[in-house]
Amino acid sequence: MGGNSPCASCKLLRRRCAKDCIFAPYFPSDDPHKFAIVHKVFGASNVSKMLQELPVHQRADAVSSLVYEANARVRDPVYGCVGAISYLQNQVSQLQMQLAVAQAEILCIQMQQEPAMPTPQTDVPDEKSFLLQHNLPQYLNYTSSTTSSNVISDSFKRETLFGHDMVS
Amino acid sequence: DYLSMNSSRCAACKYLRKRCPSECIFSPYFPPNNPQRFACVHRIYGASNIGRMLQQLPVYLRAEAADCLYYEAQCRIENPVYGCVGMISTLHQQIFSAQEQLAKVQAEIALINNAYTQQESSQFQQLDGLLSNLNNF
Numbered sequence: 001m002g003g004n005s006p007c008a009s010c011k012l013l014r015r016r017c018a019k020d021c022i023f024a025p026y027f028p029s030d031d032p033h034k035f036a037i038v039h040k041v042f043g044a045s046n047v048s049k050m051l052q053e054l055p056v057h058q059r060a061d062a063v064s065s066l067v068y069e070a071n072a073r074v075r076d077p078v079y080g081c082v083g084a085i086s087y088l089q090n091q092v093s094q095l096q097m098q099l100a101v102a103q104a105e106i107l108c109i110q111m112q113q114e115p116a117m118p119t120p121q122t123d124v125p126d127e128k129s130f131l132l133q134h135n136l137p138q139y140l141n142y143t144s145s146t147t148s149s150n151v152i153s154d155s156f157k158r159e160t161l162f163g164h165d166m167v168s
Numbered sequence: 169d170y171l172s173m174n175s176s177r178c179a180a181c182k183y184l185r186k187r188c189p190s191e192c193i194f195s196p197y198f199p200p201n202n203p204q205r206f207a208c209v210h211r212i213y214g215a216s217n218i219g220r221m222l223q224q225l226p227v228y229l230r231a232e233a234a235d236c237l238y239y240e241a242q243c244r245i246e247n248p249v250y251g252c253v254g255m256i257s258t259l260h261q262q263i264f265s266a267q268e269q270l271a272k273v274q275a276e277i278a279l280i281n282n283a284y285t286q287q288e289s290s291q292f293q294q295l296d297g298l299l300s301n302l303n304n305f
Contacts, residue, residue, distance in 0.1 A: 041213070041217065041221075042212065042213055042214070042217065043213070043214045043216075043217050045214070046211075046212065046213065046214050046217075050212075050244075050248065053248060054248055054249065058249045061249050061250065062248065062249045062250075065249065065250045065251050065253040065254070066251070068253050069240065069244075069251060069252065069253060073221075077221065077224065077225060077233065078225065078229045078232050078233045078236065079232070079233075079236050080236055080237070080240060081240055081251075081252045081253065081256065082236040082239055082240065082252070083236075084256055085252060085255055085256060085259065088256065088259035088260065088263065089259060091259075091263050092259060092262050092263055092266060095263060095266035095267060095270060096266060098270055099266060099269055099270050099273065102270060102273040102274055102277060103273055105277055106273060106276060106277055106280070109277070109280050109281070109284070110280075113280075113284070
């Protein structure tokens with residue numbers, strides 16, 4: 001193993017690259033930018049300390065995440081990674097809201113399509129045939145006031161059109 | 169006077185055991201009543217890196233930057249392998265999963281509306297026919 005070129009860290013720090021150099025496995029000499037950026041943000045001694053405190057099998061992942069954070073910090077010196085976190089959390093909230101609205105819409109539609117009079121319930125796996133079972137007089141009889149509490153509680157008890165629980 | 173010098177040192181200068189000058193870069197963002205805040209960022213970034221990063225920013229952005237550095241440092245201490253990048257990863261998964269669910273529910277709505285519209289339009293046609301028969305009376 002003698003005569004190996006120094007790793008990117010030791011090159012930058014201008015020191016001898018020992019055989020057991022803690023940086024060498026993760027900062028090869030062909031990618032000087034990788035170490036330069038973590039050194040700029042965290043500092044070589046801090047990175048060394050962090051790696052030493054981790055078991056060897058976790059160090060590669062740690063280096064990757066440090067490089068990611070350092071790049072984010074250089075790109076955005078005020079917010080760094082927190083900018084991305086903030087943006088993503090916002091997206092999650094928006095999606096959850098959209099999901100809640102869509103699920104409410106399905107419940108609404110299902111309740112509107114409940115028959116006005118209780119009819120014998122058969123298990124209908126196909127949603128289209130369920131709708132076609134409503135003949136014309138029932139459709140004409142429909143008003144919003146016919147959604148009695150019985151009908152609503154029934155619709156929650158039995159399986160929905162699609163055979164799985166929408167209310168979750 | 170020595171009283172004000174002793175009591176008005178910021179958390180950073182207290183930690184580093186040095187004098188806290190009036191133009192100290194740390195003092196607006198690392199007050200003495202929160203020593204843990206500076207200890208945390210110092211452990212991950214080091215005082216000189218923090219000072220340099222803050223120095224390179226316009227004054228009105230420094231408070232925000234200090235808060236973010238503290239947040240990231242805390243994440244790194246709590247999760248020494250992934251730091252706050254672990255949270256980014258989790259959020260990506262949550263977004264993907266929520267998008268999947270949303271697409272599913274929206275497809276179901278489209279299906280119901282489509283079937284309902286077809287039923288509706290055929291029933292309207294029947295109604296139309298009925299009414300025009302009545303008009304011809």
